[in-house]
Amino acid sequence: MRPQALLFLLFALSAVSASAQKNQPGPLDCTQFIAWSAGGMSAQRLDRLVHERGVAFSLDTAVSNSLLEAGVEPALLQRVRTVAPAGPRCSWLSLFHASRR
Numbered sequence: 001m002r003p004q005a006l007l008f009l010l011f012a013l014s015a016v017s018a019s020a021q022k023n024q025p026g027p028l029d030c031t032q033f034i035a036w037s038a039g040g041m042s043a044q045r046l047d048r049l050v051h052e053r054g055v056a057f058s059l060d061t062a063v064s065n066s067l068l069e070a071g072v073e074p075a076l077l078q079r080v081r082t083v084a085p086a087g088p089r090c091s092w093l094s095l096f097h098a099s100r101r
Contacts, residue, residue: 025053026053026056027053027054027055027056027086028049028050028053028054028055028056029055029056029057030056030057030063033046033050033055033057033067033072034067034070034072036049037067037070037071037072037076038070038071043073043075043076046076047076047079047080050079050080050083051079051083054083054084054085054086055080055083055085055086056085056086057085058085059077059080059081059085064077
């Protein structure tokens, strides 16, 4: 095999590998969670996504209360609490409270 063909093959394989790794969805962030909930995604589907992908936010009392006020079902929040968070508090929380004033 010629060196150019071998280099092209290695480049193509690395590009495919990198592309496949990018397509792996990460944990749900707080914005996704609230948007999908407000957009009408069922609690069962959200619960499945949370358990498949995890969450990228902490579900403390303030965040829980804000999500309840936003219409998230209490039973769903109880199930989300069983998943270890992979990130900080919701970044939209201060905006949510500011919009309610």
